[in-house]
Amino acid sequence: MEKTTAFKTEEGDGGQEREVLLNCSNGSNGSGNGNGDHKHRHKPSASFGGDEKGIFEFFGWVYHIGVNSIGHEYCHLRFLFIKGKYVMMYKRDPHENPGIKPIRKGVIGPTLMVEELGRRKVNDGDLYVIQFYNRLDESKKGEIACSSAGEARKWMEAFDHAKQQAEYELSRGGSTRNKLSMEADIDLEHRPRVKRYAHGLKKLIRIGKGPEMLLRQTSSLGGYGTSDGYFEGQFGDAIEAHEWKCVRTINGIRILEDVADSKNGKGALVKAVALVDASADTVFEVILNLDRRKRYEWDTVTADLELIDSYDGHYDVVYGIYDPKYLTRWKSKRDFVFTRQWFRGQDGTYTILQLPAVHKKRPSRSGYRRTTINPSTWEIRSLNAPMGSNIAKCLLTHMLEFHTEGWLPWKKNSSSKFENTIPYALLSQVSGLKEYIGANPSLSFESSTMVVQSKLSDVSTSNSDFEDSDVRDEFYDAIAGGSSSSSEDEESEDDADKKERKIKLKNVSWAISSLALKRASAPDVNKELDPSVPPVHFDPSQFNGSLPKGKDETGSNCWTSPSGRGFMIRGKTYLRDSGKIMGSDPLLTLIAVDWFKVDTPTDKIALHPRCLVQTDAGKKLPFILVINLEVPAKPNYSLVLYYASDRPVNKNSLLGRFVDGTDMFRDARFKLIPSIVEGYWMVKRAVGTKACLLGKAVTCKYFRQDNFLEIDVDIGSSSVARSVIGLVLGYVTSLVVDLAILIEAKEESELPEYILGTVRLNRVKPESAVPLND
Helix, strand or coil: CCCCCCCCCCCCCCCCCCCCCCECCCCCCCCCCCCCCCCCCCCCCCCCCCCCCCCCEEEEEEEEEEEEECCCCCEEEEEEECCCEEEEEEECCCCCCCCCCEEEEEEECCCCEEEEEEEEEEECCCEEEEEEEEECCCEEEEEECCHHHHHHHHHHHHHHHHHHHHHHHHHHHCCCCCCCHHCCCCCCCCCCCCCCCCCCCCCEEEECCCCCCCCCCCCCCCCCCCCCCCCCCCCEEEEECCEEEEEEEEEEEEEEEEEEHCCCCEEEEEEEEEEEECCHHHHHHHHHCHHHHHCCCCCCCCCEEEEEECCCCCCCEEEEEEHHHHHHCCEEEEEEEEEEEEEECCCEEEEEEECCCCCCCCCCCCCCEECCCCCEEEEEEECCCCCCCCCEEEEEEEEECCCCCCCHHHHCCCCCCCCCCCHHHHHHHHHHHHHHHCCCCCHHHHHCCCCCCCCCCCCCCHHHHHHHHCCEEEEEHEEECCCCCCCCCCCCCCCCCCCCEEECCCCCCCCCCCCCCCEECCHHHHECCCCCCCCCCCCHCCCCCCCEEEEEEEECCEEEECCHHHHEEEECCCCCCCCEEECCCCCCCEEEEEEEECCCCCCHHHHHCHHHHCHHHCCCEEEEEEEEECCCCCCCEEEEEEEEEEECCCCCHHHHHHHCCCCCHHHEEEEEEEEEEEEEEEHHHHHHHEEEEHHCCCCCEEEEEEEEEEECCCCCCCCCHHHHHHHHHHHHHCCCEEEEEEEECCCHCCCCCCCCCCEEEEEEEEHCCCCCCC
């Protein structure tokens, strides 16, 4: 039974509230992005323990926000320190105040979940909120906030590093039962086997510039550090049907048209692409910022903007006006309403969706002609800087669809009529933004001055402070504790001798492979499945789910199982050159799909009497992987995929370690690659084609019993995932969706990757879902 201890806190009221900026510098191993790819790496992932010279530490200023015991909201400026798997919160910087005691401290356990909640208005300023909670008890939660999306991303990576440290120690220390148990947190009464580094230097990653930066406003658009998102080339992890052709170049901006899409006669799908000398975080902040004075310097159409409403931190509604005399001869002013929806992928890429809308707060007004802004998307992807350069760069893409007569003559350079249209003005935003950032070096100045600081171990708090303490709580308990009212005792401490050196951070440039579309070899069945057991022959047609199997690719409201050749996976040399190869046939066979309608999200669906696993035929199968995708809607749905093997799983294989491993290991390896094969282009951009580690994006629960493993994927546990799935459901009857499931390979011996299973969902009808309990 999980044991927790209430934390005794000494946090005061925090005094006046101040704005804070943060910067993050990465060490040589760097923290990886969400799908396990690292920009700065000498190994496939950061390693911990006695073989290393030190452990990673992350520190910087954040806001601690919440509601106290009498219902008042608070927002306190605090110094957060992450060391290994331990987290401490201070009222002052402990490096400048040696001996100061933390007001809150805790342990990051394997059940900790971290989620970005997006932007929120706090004390008339926009902050980016991060929530922590226990996936086994979501009542245990707490929140911190940062000044920008980039800062929030850095802290997300810091906590991911800490979870890796916790996983390492869980696998190295404690009893055999604790090593194999996936549901229990680290025993808080047991002193973990943590090696002390009294004579070595630690790796420190400083997030934030310190108190001298506190006078800036949160709306400041200064650079927040180079992105460490690893760029894997222009392709995603699924092969798209777009065929982009460059039709014009203007002031260093490429204008490209999807010539494959233009053949259908539905209009032009066009994008403007530019290389911008700033981090993706900075460009994202510039685009979202509604400050009229700043937008006037780069935006000719959507500069006069007013926020009407906002929802869940990742979605807002904006009203704008513009004077058409800059585009046409029309005299009347125009106004418009559109929605903005944004999210950040696990590789650090930002996506912003913009759609025309109506809103009751802004009806048509006298003197203005209501117009429609074309649907469009922004994509901001970080790029690696050249060797020896610390200047951040990103690839900025603005894509939109339009029906304009002047487009064809313009792209042939025979007419300028298209230049007086809204679509042209929207495409020109890329050029304006590029020039605006180039004319304001301060927007990327801080990105080039990052340092990694190494300090002697006596400067910071040691792990022994936790080992010798009577109170060692989980972090979500520590940070979610009620707002305290007592003030912190002031102590006069002699300044400790400090030995400090600064090392300039050099961005490591990794070669990007040409991504030749060569097919991967088929997965080694004898490696992943038990070779000592003869295969069981079964006929997939004897298994039937509530969603029928399609006869061909033209069917509707059905499923098929495509090959893995539409997906790009890690090749044998991935750790050396990031090379990816085309997937092959899946290891497991998709035997059935259920499409259930449920009142509430339902876990352990394999135990239900209607489930295929409970049939006589299902019980005779050597192994079944059950993927339960819990779709939030009204009503809720469960899309259940059943994958089977003809032999038991080899317990010494990667699949065996996943099936019988810890939840933390599973969360770090369970990967899904999506691809919209057919459908509205805006949905394609929202879903993307990048691989996603589901255990890090949403809450996943694992249930191992008898001959099956069930994975319950709670899509509604993430506000971003809820938003995207809401968009998908609006067009689902016209979509053809491919999904590939695999276990991420992180070690040389695990490469090349292989496709575990695939599914193609053809134009699924929500009304066809079968009630589970009928």
